[in-house]
Amino acid sequence: MSSAGLPQGTVPRLERPGPLRERVYDALLELIAARTLRPGQHLVESELAGRLGVSRQPVREALQRLNTDGWVDLRPAQGAFVHEPTEEEADQLLSVCSLLEAEAARLAAANSGSAGIAALERLCAQGEQAVADDDVDLAAAADAAFRAKVMELAGNVVLAELAGQVDRRVRWYCAPVVGRRGKQSWIEHRELVAAISARDEGRAVEVMRAHAEHTRTTVHERSDRT
Known part of the structure; x- marks a missing residue:
């Protein structure tokens, strides 16, 4: 499966003011819903953090919440993957x-x-x-x-x-x-x-x-x- 590498310009860097973890969650959710991040795609924290212009911590928190909400699957020893709808x-x-x-x-x-x-x-x-x-x-x-x-x-x-x-x-x-x-x-x-x-x-x-x-x-x- 491919990693989270995204074409340049597809993800706007987030501005700092405001609740960062919520904005990271919303940004990733929209990328998943729009299928910019494809079902089954491996989500690499460091790559997503770099594209969004944030540290890895809010990305990790957003991925955990996305897992709870059914958008992302967290697999032991493998990492995070976009959920594949059944x-x-x-x-x-x-x-x-x-x-x-x-x-x-x-x-x-x-x-x-x-x-x-x-x-x-x-x-x-x-x-x-x-x-x-x-x-x-x-x-x-x-x-x-x-x-x-x-x-x-x-x-x-x-x-x-x-x-x-x-x-x-x-x-x-x-x-x-x-x-x-x-x-x-x-x-x-x-x-x-x-x-x-x-x-x-x-x-x-x-x-x-x-x-x-x-x-x-x-x-x-x-x-x-x-």
């Missing part, structure tokens, strides 16, 4: 995500005005263009922004907080399948926008559940081939 973990997460996003879609259909619908349409256009340009990273970012916008339009703070807690892990698990779903994913997003625009709560729930199930199926298919 199919069962992905399935459980996507089941929860499906419930949250279906309710968000229903509430968005009940509450959204023209400005919110226009914002969703703009995000669809961005995602469709990213797919046409074969820009997987931009497509993934547009997809995350679209889902976040639906959650915002739902207008339920508690629901948004719960969704926020799983969002990074959803991005982490689903990043490899975004490119494979491609154009079809945005066709489904357009169907959701149409349901929200028509204030059809039942249809919005139906479309979102179908979208989540298609994503889960793609994750399973990918796991079967690896």
